[in-house]
Amino acid sequence: MPSANGKLGTLHDAAALAAGASRVALGGWSFSRRPMRVALHWAVTGTRFDELLVLTGGMETDLLVAAGVVRRVRSFYLGMEALGMGPGLKAGVEVIEETETSLMLGLNAAVEGASFLPLPGRHAAALAQVRPDLQSLRCPYTGDAHLAIAPLPVDVAYVHAWRADRRGNAVLGGHKGADRLLALAARRTVVTCEELVDDITAGGLEADLTEPLVSMVVHSPGGARPGGCLPGYEADWPTLLDYAALEREAVIGWARRQIGEGAR
Amino acid sequence: MMTDDRSADVAELMVCQMSEYLMAAEVIQLGLASALNQVAALLAQARTAGDGPALEDPAALTLTRAQRTAFLSRSERAAQIGALRRYEAPEWIAQMMPRLAGRVRQFVRPLQIDAQGRINSLRVADRQGRLRRFAGLAGLAELAEIAQPFLVYLPQQDRRSFVDAVDFVVADPLAAHAPGVGHVVMVTDLAVFEFTSTGARALSRHPWVTPETLRERTPAAVAVENAPPTPLPDASLLRLLRTEVDPRGVRNIEFASGAGRREALLRLYVQEAAEPLP
Numbered sequence: 001m002p003s004a005n006g007k008l009g010t011l012h013d014a015a016a017l018a019a020g021a022s023r024v025a026l027g028g029w030s031f032s033r034r035p036m037r038v039a040l041h042w043a044v045t046g047t048r049f050d051e052l053l054v055l056t057g058g059m060e061t062d063l064l065v066a067a068g069v070v071r072r073v074r075s076f077y078l079g080m081e082a083l084g085m086g087p088g089l090k091a092g093v094e095v096i097e098e099t100e101t102s103l104m105l106g107l108n109a110a111v112e113g114a115s116f117l118p119l120p121g122r123h124a125a126a127l128a129q130v131r132p133d134l135q136s137l138r139c140p141y142t143g144d145a146h147l148a149i150a151p152l153p154v155d156v157a158y159v160h161a162w163r164a165d166r167r168g169n170a171v172l173g174g175h176k177g178a179d180r181l182l183a184l185a186a187r188r189t190v191v192t193c194e195e196l197v198d199d200i201t202a203g204g205l206e207a208d209l210t211e212p213l214v215s216m217v218v219h220s221p222g223g224a225r226p227g228g229c230l231p232g233y234e235a236d237w238p239t240l241l242d243y244a245a246l247e248r249e250a251v252i253g254w255a256r257r258q259i260g261e262g263a264r
Numbered sequence: 265m266m267t268d269d270r271s272a273d274v275a276e277l278m279v280c281q282m283s284e285y286l287m288a289a290e291v292i293q294l295g296l297a298s299a300l301n302q303v304a305a306l307l308a309q310a311r312t313a314g315d316g317p318a319l320e321d322p323a324a325l326t327l328t329r330a331q332r333t334a335f336l337s338r339s340e341r342a343a344q345i346g347a348l349r350r351y352e353a354p355e356w357i358a359q360m361m362p363r364l365a366g367r368v369r370q371f372v373r374p375l376q377i378d379a380q381g382r383i384n385s386l387r388v389a390d391r392q393g394r395l396r397r398f399a400g401l402a403g404l405a406e407l408a409e410i411a412q413p414f415l416v417y418l419p420q421q422d423r424r425s426f427v428d429a430v431d432f433v434v435a436d437p438l439a440a441h442a443p444g445v446g447h448v449v450m451v452t453d454l455a456v457f458e459f460t461s462t463g464a465r466a467l468s469r470h471p472w473v474t475p476e477t478l479r480e481r482t483p484a485a486v487a488v489e490n491a492p493p494t495p496l497p498d499a500s501l502l503r504l505l506r507t508e509v510d511p512r513g514v515r516n517i518e519f520a521s522g523a524g525r526r527e528a529l530l531r532l533y534v535q536e537a538a539e540p541l542p
Contacts, residue, residue, distance in 0.1 A: 027354065029325070030296060030322070030323065030340070031340075032323075032324075032340050047316055055353060056296065075400060076400050076401055076402050076403070077296065077399055077400040077402050078397075078399060078400055078401075079297070079398070079399050080515060081296050081297035082297050082299065082336055082529065083529070090398070095384070095397060095400075097400065097401055098400075098401065099401045099402070099403060099405060099406070100355065100357045100403035100406065101358065101403065101406055104354050104358045105358075106354075106356075107354075122405075122409065123405045123406055123409070124405070125405070125433070125436070126386070126401055126405060126432070126433060126434045126435070127401060127405075130386070130401075130430075174324060174340055174344075175323070175325055175340060175350075176322050176325065176350055176351070176352045176353070177352070178352060178353040178354050179352075180352060181353075181354050183350070189479070198421065228340060230324075230340060230341060230344075233538060234337070234338055234340070234341060235337065235340075237337045237529065237530070237533040238342055238530060238533065241526055241529060241530065245526070249470075258365075
């Protein structure tokens with residue numbers, strides 16, 4: 001539970017919120033600001049949850065698939081970009097396919113309390129083929145065909161920020177991703193941060209995430225490694241390449257070593 | 265002063281050709297995992313001396329007009345140089361992209377493209393006929409509607425990537441427009457192609473490619489006969505590419521595979537790490 005010191009909590013407490021959850025979202029984008037320390041913790045402690053929601057699923061997703069943390073992944077892009085596929089995604093996983101737009105609509109429907117939001121049929125031909133669970137409807141004004149995108153409420157969202165205060169106000173740094181939308185759609189949001197500060201507005205900064213959206217704050221320097229967290233550090237490609245070349249059976253041992261190195 | 269008088273290689277010919285199709289855009293989207301598109305976009309920007317297209321760079325989701333060199337491992341920091349704005353993903357995807365119809369261009373690299381110009385980035389059958397999943401649906405259906413022409417590149421054109429019919433249709437850029445309006449252009453390591461509602465044809469064949477090779481690696485429904493040679497870039501354009509836009513050779517990554525690719529990525533990482541970036 002958060003301590004009396006604002007919403008400050010431990011990584012262990014924060015990671016435990018995901019155990020058994022229906023849907024967990026991870027913020028960041030590409031190799032930027034992924035809550036890797038949390039993902040590594042899940043991998044080595046054997047934490048399990050049903051669905052991982054990511055916009056672009058990269059190394060963090062690959063790791064969670066390889067370690068058996070998640071049953072299925074919801075995303076519109078999976079892969080480590082120029083580095084190819086890692087051991088988890090190479091082995092395969094159940095994927096709930098989304099398009100960029102359908103994922104945004106699902107999250108927005110959750111935020112707005114809508115029972116669905118319409119996706120124009122002209123964008124939806126491929127999605128309709130791979131997602132027979134999606135219902136179609138006619139627009140009452142134009143008669144055009146749409147897919148009805150159901151809301152995607154998130155049990156817990158994890159966001160890694162450059163800087164945060166104890167109340168949960170956070171400056172993301174680097175790529176903003178869709179982290180604000182994830183926090184809005186989530187019942188609880190955990191912010192892990194590089195720098196824990198008393199005054200988030202120092203230097204004229206404004207918070208990207210504000211305290212009413214955040215349930216817990218964890219001070220986690222280096223918490224996005226081996227990915228990057230600007231302005232502090234950039235992605236460590238040699239380590240990412242080492243990961244991509246692993247056999248699936250070696251992933252948990254690799255995760256243990258990463259946590260050990262991060263602790264030193 | 266040393267001069268580099270090598271003639272263009274395949275990567276250089278491709279990015280120079282690709283930049284031709286990007287210069288007329290108002291906005292170029294760089295796309296994830298797309299080294300050749302990035303270099304071609306930066307070259308298009310350099311060729312227009314900064315007065316041409318603005319760049320949307322997904323590495324930091326910025327819009328920028330800054331002229332810079334190409335980066336791969338440090339692309340997020342590079343994307344913030346001269347950023348006019350850092351967007352949130354929902355803002356760019358749901359609000360900005362729909363407003364860019366006819367004004368945005370982006371070269372995409374699909375798993376497969378077929379003789380009808382249809383794109384597959386999701387599933388391909390292996391030799392046993394089992395479907396293997398790859399990158400995903402992304403935003404290709406939306407891009408097919410707003411990008412005109414819809415631009416495609418293939419660093420290795422063969423009968424697995426350029427096929428009679430794709431294994432799964434993720435986007436159909438010709439069908440996304442009224443009959444006679446849709447237009448797809450593809451630049452490969454062998455040739456430049458166009459696809460319209462009246463059919464597909466090679467616009468040009470690269471100088472080192474024989475007609476027999478082109479025919480062999482191209483679906484029968486695509487006309488390749490009598491394609492003129494692709495013009496080679498002149499010395500000044502090559503110099504711009506080699507010295508100002510891509511001095512570290514980001515463009516070559518998409519042609520490397522296996523252990524050679526890993527070595528090339530690590531070499532590029534070391535070279536990029538030595539560069540000062542704000």
